[in-house]
Amino acid sequence: MRLATWNVNSLKVRLPQLRDWLARASPDVVCLQETKLEDARFPAAELAQAGYSAACSGQPTYNGVAILSRRPLGDITVGIPGFMDVQKRLLATTVEDIRIVCVYCPNGQAVGSDKYEYKLRWFAALRDWLATELARHPELVVAGDFNVAPEDRDVHDPKAWEGQVHVSEPERAAFRALLALGLEDAFRLFPQPEKSFTWWDYRMGAFRRNAGLRIDHILLSAPLARRCRGCSIDAAVRALQRPSDHAPVIAEIG
């Protein structure tokens, strides 16, 4: 199974690119974030034409997640169970006995802000729910935009970013708490080029300078990590006309 995650930053704007990319990259399952579409406007017919079934949980303007799959999607969960939240940030489904959890973790805006506190509460709720979900589903993937660069090597300029949102110690601790459940960062299961990133600011020619962060991740439970054959970032997508500011991450599971 080829599994991917991509923050498309508006599915309406990015649909042509998504369709091209699906044809080229040929993933079996894709987790999408920042669809920015209410479910009534989700382009299910166009994606079906491309060969994908879909589950979605969206809202106008902000947030929004979806999962595309070539195989049927079963057992759909919307939002973190038990965590009241109007923001559409989590969607889970089961494809061929693999539990797929698609996440768009909060941005956090600035350390110490209300949104930062919300981010940490959201991660804590995610961790608690995943603990029970892992007990039910040993083969589990959490894929999405985590809005956390786990280590300094995931940051183009660690000095400039020190203590900032996305790299602050409480955020990194929240990310490590997910790994402590027995999840592995698929990207780090393999040797990777230095300065590998998944997001580059639209401004200041950040992509041209490779001034990015690695904040989009695929986490695998132990049985899936053992079956993982590779994981890479499709950065070429970021160089296309009218790109998302995020590039897809793809993991191959044998």
Next chain:
DNA sequence: ATGGCTACGATCCGTAGA
């Protein structure tokens, strides 16, 4: 010097992203 893009839903700017 906190700028710089992009998307959105509202208008001829504000909010949010990261």
